[in-house]
Amino acid sequence: MTPSPLFKIRRRGFLGFMNASGEVVIEPQYIEATDFHGGFARVRLNDRWVLLDTLGRLYVKRLYRAIGLFSEGLARVQVVRRWGFVNERGDEVIAARFDRADDFSEGLAAVEIEGRAGYIDSSGRFALPPHYTAAGAFKGGLAPAAVGDQCGFIAPHGEFVISPAWDVCQPFDGPVAVVLKDRRWGLIDRQGVVRLAPQFELAPNQRIVRFQEGMALVFGGGKYGFITQEGDIAIAPMFDRAEDFGQGLALVEINGACGYVALDGRLAILPKFERAGTFSEGLAPAQNNGRWGYLRPDGSWAITPAFDAAASFAHGLARVIVGGKWRYITPEGEVVWQED
Numbered sequence: 001m002t003p004s005p006l007f008k009i010r011r012r013g014f015l016g017f018m019n020a021s022g023e024v025v026i027e028p029q030y031i032e033a034t035d036f037h038g039g040f041a042r043v044r045l046n047d048r049w050v051l052l053d054t055l056g057r058l059y060v061k062r063l064y065r066a067i068g069l070f071s072e073g074l075a076r077v078q079v080v081r082r083w084g085f086v087n088e089r090g091d092e093v094i095a096a097r098f099d100r101a102d103d104f105s106e107g108l109a110a111v112e113i114e115g116r117a118g119y120i121d122s123s124g125r126f127a128l129p130p131h132y133t134a135a136g137a138f139k140g141g142l143a144p145a146a147v148g149d150q151c152g153f154i155a156p157h158g159e160f161v162i163s164p165a166w167d168v169c170q171p172f173d174g175p176v177a178v179v180l181k182d183r184r185w186g187l188i189d190r191q192g193v194v195r196l197a198p199q200f201e202l203a204p205n206q207r208i209v210r211f212q213e214g215m216a217l218v219f220g221g222g223k224y225g226f227i228t229q230e231g232d233i234a235i236a237p238m239f240d241r242a243e244d245f246g247q248g249l250a251l252v253e254i255n256g257a258c259g260y261v262a263l264d265g266r267l268a269i270l271p272k273f274e275r276a277g278t279f280s281e282g283l284a285p286a287q288n289n290g291r292w293g294y295l296r297p298d299g300s301w302a303i304t305p306a307f308d309a310a311a312s313f314a315h316g317l318a319r320v321i322v323g324g325k326w327r328y329i330t331p332e333g334e335v336v337w338q339e340d
Contacts, residue, residue: 003039003054005315010326022336026056038070059090071103094124110135128158137171144169162192176229178209187231196231212244235265246278269299285310303333
């Protein structure tokens, strides 16, 4: 059963959590805490991280330098410099002995030891010995892996089904994978056929290319546009800035003003806002005259700008800031909790 969502709150500088009705369920007592994901949050104690469940119980069998998110019932943990895995009871079921470790995906996790990469199963045994120079996550039965300085894609038995021919490979995202050659990226399909020859730069501060609602950002000539998973240019690079699509609309910036473009390339909301965020649960935060409110998809205000800062809606609530204090509001603008 999926646990009810919990929301991070702040009181006198300490962090805790409330439910969607605004009732405090974990008293504010932590200096640093993450949001809940998969039934767990992470809180910092004595410069180390500990798991916290939705009942407020700390899993303090061991303190960790870092804790990842749970995937397939296991989460990466770092002890000093080595990585291992814990289960959802907080037991360290795979000892911290790896130099690097990725999340589990399709029953396997890529790990690195002594400069070589391989794959382990959920018992910690090597399913594919570490004889690759780099390895990534399995998605749909294929995973990026490298020998020497070239990467291709392997099947779960470890053999290459798409020969190493690229400088960098990302895991498959649906029918295609992003590949890089000479610092330009393109797309290949699951048969290894090039669907889009490498030609786009990575945008500033962009580490990976990802598709959201079938679209990915492209960057060229200092401008942003969008491409489909079929490799077609959906919206030519023309924007000074752009972000991923959310609910059929993507934030774009033209001459310092923010608006939204639709999947078909038309400007659905004209650029007239100082700053803005991604649409989620039917609304998007936007700033006008220094104050933040929330927009509907037609560009009208659902909640008139009245906040110093505003985050996107999630699980029916959004966190806003007024006078340095946190509040949580509903899509109708009703306050369900506010910081003392």
